[in-house]
Amino acid sequence: MGILEDQRMGILAAPPANFSFLGPVNYNRSAIGVFLGPYPPTVTYVNSRWIRRGVIRVHQSGIYYLFECYDAYDLDGIIRQHSTVFEGRIINLRRYHRSFIPQEINFDTTRLWVRVQGLPLLYLTREWANQILSHVGFIEEYEQVGVGLPMHANIRVRMLVDTSQLLIPGCFVPVEGDRVVWAFFRHEGAFKFNKSCGYIGHHSERCKVKKDVSSCKPRCRLAALERRGMRVLYGPGQQAYYTNYVKGLPDIFRYRNPKVNLIRPSEPEVIPFMDRNGREIRIYQETARGVVARNDTTLFRKEVLILMRLKKRVMVGEL
Ligand SMILES: [Zn+2]
Numbered sequence: 001m002g003i004l005e006d007q008r009m010g011i012l013a014a015p016p017a018n019f020s021f022l023g024p025v026n027y028n029r030s031a032i033g034v035f036l037g038p039y040p041p042t043v044t045y046v047n048s049r050w051i052r053r054g055v056i057r058v059h060q061s062g063i064y065y066l067f068e069c070y071d072a073y074d075l076d077g078i079i080r081q082h083s084t085v086f087e088g089r090i091i092n093l094r095r096y097h098r099s100f101i102p103q104e105i106n107f108d109t110t111r112l113w114v115r116v117q118g119l120p121l122l123y124l125t126r127e128w129a130n131q132i133l134s135h136v137g138f139i140e141e142y143e144q145v146g147v148g149l150p151m152h153a154n155i156r157v158r159m160l161v162d163t164s165q166l167l168i169p170g171c172f173v174p175v176e177g178d179r180v181v182w183a184f185f186r187h188e189g190a191f192k193f194n195k196s197c198g199y200i201g202h203h204s205e206r207c208k209v210k211k212d213v214s215s216c217k218p219r220c221r222l223a224a225l226e227r228r229g230m231r232v233l234y235g236p237g238q239q240a241y242y243t244n245y246v247k248g249l250p251d252i253f254r255y256r257n258p259k260v261n262l263i264r265p266s267e268p269e270v271i272p273f274m275d276r277n278g279r280e281i282r283i284y285q286e287t288a289r290g291v292v293a294r295n296d297t298t299l300f301r302k303e304v305l306i307l308m309r310l311k312k313r314v315m316v317g318e319l
Helices: 072-081 126-133 211-227 301-315
Strands: 030-035 056-061 064-069 083-086 089-095 109-117 137-142 155-162 170-174 180-187 284-287 290-293
Touching: 030 072, 064 072, 072 089, 083 109, 089 109, 109 126, 109 137, 126 137, 126 155, 126 170
Parallel strands: none
Antiparallel strands: 030 064, 030 089, 056 064, 083 089, 109 155, 109 180, 137 155, 170 180, 284 290
16 A cells, blocks of 8 residues: 555645735634524624623625624623524534644533523532533523522523534422423523424524434434433433423524623633532643642533542642
8 A cells, every 4th residue: 555544744834925924814813603504694694792891893705704803801701701602503622823823722511501490499409400401511600699499490500511422401300209290401502493303503494404314313412311321211202302492592582682791790710610529620721830620610520530539649649
């Protein structure tokens, strides 16, 4: 076989004579965003909902939207936001740099509020939220503070969800005896959702996912969870897997077009997380000064586990 298989060869392109790293756009002061699903809104629309300090210019190239911020704090605000909604469409936002290749940026995680609906009051606790949502994504924030009953009769948490995967519409929760109840997961910001394919952002009439593919996918996803050691129950047949309960907010203008406040002060330094047993865990980071807790909420479960291991080592004095 040829050399090409194990070796890449090519000439080194010489930069054009007039090339400069300073392009027409200040890329290093920009955030880049991609909408979930096809047919995104127009550029003019996308720039109307920020509460901001300075000018934000929006550029579009294919599916990518670039938000060029004249004020650095606006940029920080957009990055902190992680995801937002324009005209009922979710966009995931990331920091951009002039050397970044858009196709290599991971836009899979979406930050959204999820409400768990259909539980007895006794179950409206952080501990149950952790148990119920462990396979859905990573919990960043609980609406409920302190002990006692929540303000509304359901669990509401802010999560990072992998929206490149099929949505999980709910799960079974054991109640007394051998009874189980179905808890609905209601996703705030999911206005466009296709019940036959299971993806946020997809439109029922214009979905390109083939019917036979989409019908077996939920089963595959559950089978994967089963392999990870979770118990899967199968309810009575002829019941639709997805219902309108997937959508968490009424489809009205105010919710479809939320204002995004980029001026609000930054989030607290340390966001506590609860592990499965209700103990507080923190995300740790190695720095020159040792190990400090950090406020980077874009981490996922696997990374947290690694960091927890790191914390253990810290406690036994290895670091
Ligand atoms: Zn679809």
